[in-house]
Amino acid sequence: MGQCLSPCCEKQGPHSPAGSLGRDSAQGGQSNHPASLYIAGVPVSDSKDTGCGEPSTPGSEWKMFTPYPKLPPIRKQGGATSEGKRMSLVSREVSESKILALFELYKDAEEDCILADGIERFCMDLEVKPEEFVVLVLAWKFGAQTMCEFTRAEFLQGCKALRADSIKSIQSRFPELLADVRDRQAFKDLYRWTYTFGLDSASGQRTLPTDMAITLWKLVFSQGEPPVLQRWLEFLEKHSNIRGIPKDTWELFLNFTEQVGDDLSSYDDTEAWPSLLDDFVEFENDRHNQNVTTD
Template sequence: MGNCLTCFKEPPAAPQDIPNCHKEDMPEVRLYAAPSHIPASAPPDQTIISNGNHLSLTPVSPISGDSPASVVGRFYPLQSRKPHSKSAPIMGLSDSKQASETKLNALFNTYKDENEDSILAEGIEQLCKDLQIPPEDYKILVLAWKLNAEQMCRFTREEFVTGLKSIRSDSIKSIQNRLPEIVQEVDRSSELFKDLYRFTFKFGLDTAAGQRILPTDMAVVLWQLVFSRKEPPILKRWLEFLEMHQNIVRGIPRDTWNMFLNFSETIGEELSSYDDTEAWPSLFDDFVEYENDKMNQNIAKDNKELGGILREDFNVND
């Protein structure tokens, strides 16, 4: 929003829908080295076969703590936006338990688009400025979740008014006060976080284009954002894997997104506990095989280096 997420999105060619994401039913997200899944421009060293017969792979640079905003900047060009001239008053705002619908409609009108009864990118950017919260901040995702926003960079009047009434806020000051409280509630409740996590997938879709699968680059950004408060141990390796193969893994279906939360909690940091006979998405099988191959290659390299050192010592002593 503002400078975050898909406010900068070019109208992309949406990936083809995947019927479901369970074993043998995920052709678009399996890493097959087949012509239908590898663009003509894909170099051979970026091909990986999901049965474990991995080809030579170019090492990927680790994700170095990029913020969601900086990551998005690599994917989507900044669209020019006219400045938003309105700003909500800061003083004299209500913190009452019962939000005023009259005040909420007036607040909505402060940010709404001139030609549409919705708050669009410019208005959301101004709202973030008035809230003194960066657009790429986790709290803005939480706000969108509480508004039950259908898509990025757009809050309808109904979403705005109904959502803010539900959190008992009808002013900038009361929203500022409530958001940290809601974040703490989410931190304490696994069920609330699960609901926020599942909302994030829907929120990232370009529904205007009929998109039902998240482009991989957008999924990477949203995983970084939604886990910015508490990062699973496996997350960095998972995102590196996706970024390295995003020319092959071009979309993340809803089931894969939802099940990654269970996967990250079940696996922790030890991939040895992964059971590929369970009903995990095939993409997880490929990820685990890839990580195991990397580990075996590292062990073989370490053993080779150790053998060389021992031979040198033996020759010197001899």
Template sequence: MSEARLYPAPSHVPSSCAPPETILSNGNHLSAPPEAGGTIIRFYPTNRRTHSKSAPTMGVADSKPSEAKLTALFDQYKDETEDSILAEGIESLCQDLQISPDDFKILVLAWKLNAEQMCRFTRSEFVNGLKNIRVDSIKSIQSRLPDLVNEVAQNDDQFKDLYRFTFRFGLDSATGQRILPTDMAAVLWKLVFTIREPPILGRWLNFLDTHPMIRGIPKDTWNMFLNFSEHVGNDLSCYDDNEAWPSLFDDFVEYENDQVNQNITKDKGKECDDLVIKKD
């Protein structure tokens, strides 16, 4: 499975390579294997600047962030030809924050900025997002990020919101993409589950990796995987094929059963009674 980092070059999955919407519609998630030499996901250009611009020296933000400081901070990293921070500027921002671009904290930051797509922070996203988390400088962002990570780690609703954001964030909105390529989905699953990793994640990713005919993950499958991983138990013993799971999950459980050469019992017992499925 492709290795990738958090920020791709623009249009990280060309429209000609994006799987058609019908690949996973109605459970038809199997398609012809991708051609050899398929798209390689890169999260920022290889021809990167060797030195970042120096960010303005600012202290921890006051109780009310400064609009002037936020504007200056945005201008420090924005692209020369358009009013957005693009891949190169984001990498420079990460360097000044002393955080790797593929760090979970950067995903949390993008979520708090409500960024529409990878590799781009618009002026309104950046200024309004930082204002909402009450920071206006590199130093105050560095101080605030650990608190934001702790909050999302401890709050079910916040983590669910971050999880669902991650799917949208991974799409190439410039081409109208609606299904995540499987290799991109795997990268984002690993990233978003930096915290609260479900026990079945490794087996799930291995299943996707060993089934190259699964070429895309639609929104419903992405969203329901969170419920699925919480419900089925560490060993899939609470799985019930009478539940309305996507057929891809049925295939995964069947594959796992074949791997261990045993069937998962239909008698779930009390342990499974305590696991409540929450679908919305």
């Protein structure tokens, strides 16, 4: 250790604590100050000083601080910090070229879109079935206009919205997709979109066929089935004369499931419900009163 050349140390003389790290001086003699134990240059006993190493009162202990250069903080070699990794993931942008390459894997040979066969292979790679609820939600997020079809623009914009450009990254978004539609307004938007999604737009279809409506009702409510749903579907199946479901009936059925109790006791026929729902309630009341057979 080098000798301290500061003025406050020069005043202390050869026997000052500035020249000793223990009870004895470097020459082996006795110090003029009371013996005390120093740890890292600081005496164990509590004492006050004047700020440059001189005792404030005779007989008080010295504080000695050995000057040394400040060491830089230790950094891990060859690895990014967790904060850096997090920021890297947040700022990562999806690759449009990767999305388009993925689209080409499933695109129809003649049409510039993914059709039924391609969607089946797409679902197989995603390890889901085409009739699963999450596929319906995925099509909704893609903004698909026609069932069993993804246009190039829908696929590209949908993947960008999901921040996904590979099968693996799309799969990783499934929990987020399912969590999103637990929100009441988000589910309402999905429900309304499902009606249009089920129409055959190529033929100019404006009313959803009853058999398609039944299939879509089962699918859209598969994560949370209203108590009245099965009786409603049974009513539709028993009345083959009901060929189609108008859009207003589809949309108001969601309100119907929320406002009418399981036993339909809360139904108010003075409200502006579609006539098909009036017929359903009447049918259920008659069946409950055993005025009609149930076989």
